Amino acid sequence: MSPDNPQKPSPIAQARAWIANSRKLLFFVGAGLSKASGIKTFRDEDGLYQDRRVEELAHVDSFFHQREIMLSWYQHRRQQLLNVSPNEGHRALAAAAKTHDVVVATQNVDDLLERAQQNMQVTCPVWHVHGALAQVRCHDCGLAFNDLTLDLGTLPVCEACHGPLRPGVVWFGEALPPEPLQESFAAAQACEVCVLVGTSGVVYPAAMIPEQAAAAGARLIEVNPNTSGLSHLCDISIRGPADEILPQIFEGLN
Numbered sequence: 001m002s003p004d005n006p007q008k009p010s011p012i013a014q015a016r017a018w019i020a021n022s023r024k025l026l027f028f029v030g031a032g033l034s035k036a037s038g039i040k041t042f043r044d045e046d047g048l049y050q051d052r053r054v055e056e057l058a059h060v061d062s063f064f065h066q067r068e069i070m071l072s073w074y075q076h077r078r079q080q081l082l083n084v085s086p087n088e089g090h091r092a093l094a095a096a097a098k099t100h101d102v103v104v105a106t107q108n109v110d111d112l113l114e115r116a117q118q119n120m121q122v123t124c125p126v127w128h129v130h131g132a133l134a135q136v137r138c139h140d141c142g143l144a145f146n147d148l149t150l151d152l153g154t155l156p157v158c159e160a161c162h163g164p165l166r167p168g169v170v171w172f173g174e175a176l177p178p179e180p181l182q183e184s185f186a187a188a189q190a191c192e193v194c195v196l197v198g199t200s201g202v203v204y205p206a207a208m209i210p211e212q213a214a215a216a217g218a219r220l221i222e223v224n225p226n227t228s229g230l231s232h233l234c235d236i237s238i239r240g241p242a243d244e245i246l247p248q249i250f251e252g253l254n
């Protein structure tokens with residue numbers, strides 16, 4: 001598998017060639033993309049916050065029964081976001097929108113990909129299928145805006161209806177917002193190449209997005225240090241961290 005052998009390009013060279021020869025790309029993204037930025041998943045920190053289990057704090061019931069500690073935990077996570085930056089993986093994906101028609105379906109609740117895009121002055125749709133920490137939303141009327149600095153721990157209320165404000169993430173016990181899923185499935189149907197980045201591929205219905213891309217005939221390229229629940233669907237699996245592999249794939253395409 002030498003990159004110098006034209007009969008058998010390396011997996012990275014093959015991935016680059018498929019991407020170079022296509023226009024419509026879908027990036028299906030999981031926690032592995034943000035790992036090198038130091039983003040903590042909510043199972044880090046021993047799975048506890050002030051002696052509460054985080055799975056419990058991430059359940060919609062906590063908004064009604066222990067709102068103060070729940071929102072204090074979310075504010076803690078929002079503040080952590082302010083202290084991290086996009087990594088080379090985010091930058092590689094952001095830059096792809098300069099040359100390709102890109103849609104991103106991300107399971108991550110951070111906004112690092114959007115920040116990488118802003119830094120490069122490029123933009124493409126980024127659908128957060130599990131919501132976004134940077135978003136603040138009224139639980140009652142749905143009014144939403146982006147603000148990482150508003151302290152949710154102070155239990156702020158909606159200017160429009162005085163309903164309680166909450167982070168714009170999807171909690172256990174809640175349905176996924178329909179629009180990000182619908183738009184992601186539409187992109188899966190239309191894309192020529194789907195790149196799966198740092199996702200275990202075991203969380204549904206999100207994992208149905210690359211399954212849909214495969215069913216519609218797209219090439220699937222996986223970038224992941226480990227085998228995932230979707231590896232069997234992928235034409236190429238490149239084993240390694242996103243911040244190292246993605247720049248190699250996309251280098252020279254822009």
Ligand SMILES: [Zn+2]
Pocket residue numbers: 138139140141142143158159160161162163
């Ligand atoms: Zn409201």
